[in-house]
């Protein structure tokens with residue numbers, strides 16, 4: 001048999017097929033510490049089980065004292081979990097989203113009950129709310145007594161379990177980011193609607209996790225309860241206190257009650273985590289794109305990839321007497337932009353990486369506040385920093401469509417598209433009818449009742465486009481909408497977009513000459529944070545672009561049909 005050439009790959013001999021692993025990205029050795037951890041947790045339970053006397057178990061569990069203790073434990077643990085949600089959710093959410101003075105101190109304070117021995121927590125509560133303490137004494141004088149009551153048990157449980165709620169919500173909020181809330185606001189939803197229809201549903205897993213942890217911690221709470229609430233049967237003696245009480249006189253009873261506590265805790269944790277909407281891992285290969293196969297439009301007058309006679313378009317521009325004018329200065333990012341655009345019409349914004357294009361969009365939507373600036377759309381002043389007019393995101397009528405469609409994962413497709421209409425006051429029926437019509441127009445009407453994770457990346461992008469267009473925004477911001485598409489799909493989708501933006505006002509960030517020739521009426525070149533050149537399509541003059549001359553000349557050279565630039569150049 002000839003020796004294999006070092007330069008040529010040889011057909012390798014047939015090998016026995018490798019055993020498929022569930023995830024080849026995960027190192028196998030991780031199973032060793034995982035197994036150790038599971039054994040470490042499981043062995044003491046088995047140890048305890050081995051000491052159980054099955055015959056006495058039933059009598060122990062059904063004894064009056066045990067029943068009272070269990071009832072009290074469940075009642076107080078559920079109540080403290082609910083209180084922890086009500087207090088801990090806003091705390092964790094604000095910690096993750098709004099920087100405020102003393103934030104680090106607050107965070108340290110919240111974690112304090114985790115490191116304090118529970119007895120110390122109980123003493124702290126006693127010296128604050130006890131009968132002879134300042135606050136407790138005041139309450140006592142008006143006939144309210146906390147110490148040694150069931151309320152004291154709940155207070156002790158909330159004190160030690162609150163950190164779990166705050167940390168769960170803070171982590172969930174930080175992981176979610178602000179993009180869904182910002183998208184909802186751009187579609188016109190006011191803060192309360194965003195909070196109740198987007199924020200809360202999307203954070204529900206964090207809330208459930210926090211509540212379960214709070215419940216579990218409260219169920220096992222012992223030291224703080226004993227110190228602050230004492231051990232009165234039926235009033236403050238919870239299950240852990242009852243177990244502690246009987247452990248000397250009747251170890252079998254202590255074991256039986258412990259088992260009961262474990263079984264109930266495990267059952268409740270399992271039930272709480274069996275949510276039908278539990279988060280699922282998404283395929284890392286799903287890339288949101290603007291179309292998987294762009295729909296065709298029968299009555300489009302833009303043929304051949306959206307090319308339009310530039311002369312006709314520039315005449316339109318000359319006649320247009322209404323303008324969009326935007327001035328934005330943001331020193332921290334070196335941005336000082338002043339641009340105008342025809343109304344209606346599409347202005348393409350091009351420029352090198354880091355020139356300031358995305359920053360402009362962030363300011364226009366209201367996600368970023370500039371040092372100074374003004375935006376006028378026709379006669380309407382959307383914002384003007386000089387006179388202190390800086391409306392919230394939901395009040396601008398500007399919708400930003402980026403490469404990532406940011407569909408709300410907890411709503412089906414039709415509800416996603418109806419979202420903005422509902423926020424503007426449409427009835428559910430009306431909103432759904434209009435949403436369905438827009439989805440049909442974009443060729444994704446059949447997806448109406450699916451969840452966003454059950455549509456392809458291209459369909460998701462068209463759904464996002466439908467959601468943006470159906471609210472008839474004053475200004476549509478398109479940020480490289482075709483960049484993630486493969487070439488064939490991009491050509492078709494460009495036609496779709498060109499058709500849809502006709503008669504609307506849009507700004508389009510792009511690096512692609514074809515996007516400009518197909519969709520734009522005018523072009524703005526941004527160079528080092530300033531507008532280097534601005535001209536209608538067909539009259540672009542690289543020589544007039546100052547520092548941007550070279551960039552613009554090379555852009556024009558990529559325009560095979562010679563549509564963009566002044567042909568006399």
Ligand SMILES: Nc1ncnc2c1ncn2[C@@H]1O[C@H](COP(=O)(O)OP(=O)(O)OP(=O)(O)O)[C@@H](O)[C@H]1O
Nearest residue numbers: 332333334351352353354355356357358359360526
């Ligand atoms: N989150 C941020 N914090 C601070 N500076 C930023 C941030 N994002 C961008 N910048 C800076 O602001 C300037 C403008 O960036 P911007 O993202 O607006 O550019 P761009 O033209 O959109 O670039 P690209 O084409 O790469 O998207 C750059 O100097 C950039 O480094």
